[in-house]
Amino acid sequence: MSLIDQLKDQMKDAMRAKEKVRLGTIRMALAAIKQIEVDTREELTDEQAIAVLTKMVKQRRDSIAQYEAAGRPELAAIEAEEIQVIETFLPTPLSEAEVAALLDEAILAVGASSMADMGKVMGALKAKVQGRADMGAIGALIRAKLQ
Incomplete structure (x- = not known):
C-alpha cells in the first residue's frame, strides 16, 4: 500500500474516531501532497511524499522554536502534536x-x-x-x- 493510500485510510479512521488533531494534520499532509501533484501534473512516488512530510516536520520544528521564543507555549504544543502525527507516516529514524x-x-x-x-x-x-x-x-x- 502506498504512503498516500495509508494517509487516506488513516484519515477515515481519524474521522470515525473523532480525533480532530490527527484528522486535521492528515488532511494538511494530503493537501500538501495534492498541491504538488497538481503543480507538477504527475502523481508523487512514496519517496517524494516522504520528502513532503519531512519538510512539514521541519517547518513545524521551526514554528515551535519561534512560538517558544515569543512566549506562546500553547501554539508550540499544537505544532508538537502535529509532528507526532506526521512522524507516524515516516520511516523509522536511523540510529x-x-x-x-x-x-x-x-x-x-x-x-x-x-x-x-x-x-x-x-x-x-x-x-x-x-x-x-x-x-x-x-x-x-x-x-x-x-x-
Whole structure:
C-alpha cells in the first residue's frame, strides 16, 4: 500500500474516531501532497511524499522554536502534536551508528577527500536517509569527517 493510500485510510479512521488533531494534520499532509501533484501534473512516488512530510516536520520544528521564543507555549504544543502525527507516516529514524556507517560508505563510494567533495557525499546520502535523519545534522557530520 502506498504512503498516500495509508494517509487516506488513516484519515477515515481519524474521522470515525473523532480525533480532530490527527484528522486535521492528515488532511494538511494530503493537501500538501495534492498541491504538488497538481503543480507538477504527475502523481508523487512514496519517496517524494516522504520528502513532503519531512519538510512539514521541519517547518513545524521551526514554528515551535519561534512560538517558544515569543512566549506562546500553547501554539508550540499544537505544532508538537502535529509532528507526532506526521512522524507516524515516516520511516523509522536511523540510529547514530547507522548514520555513521552510511556516511563512511558514501565517503568511500565517491572518493571524497576534502570539503570540495561535500556535495557529492550529500548527494549520495540523500536518497538513503530521506525522512530517516536530519540532513542538517548529517551535513555537520560530513564537515567534521572531511576536514
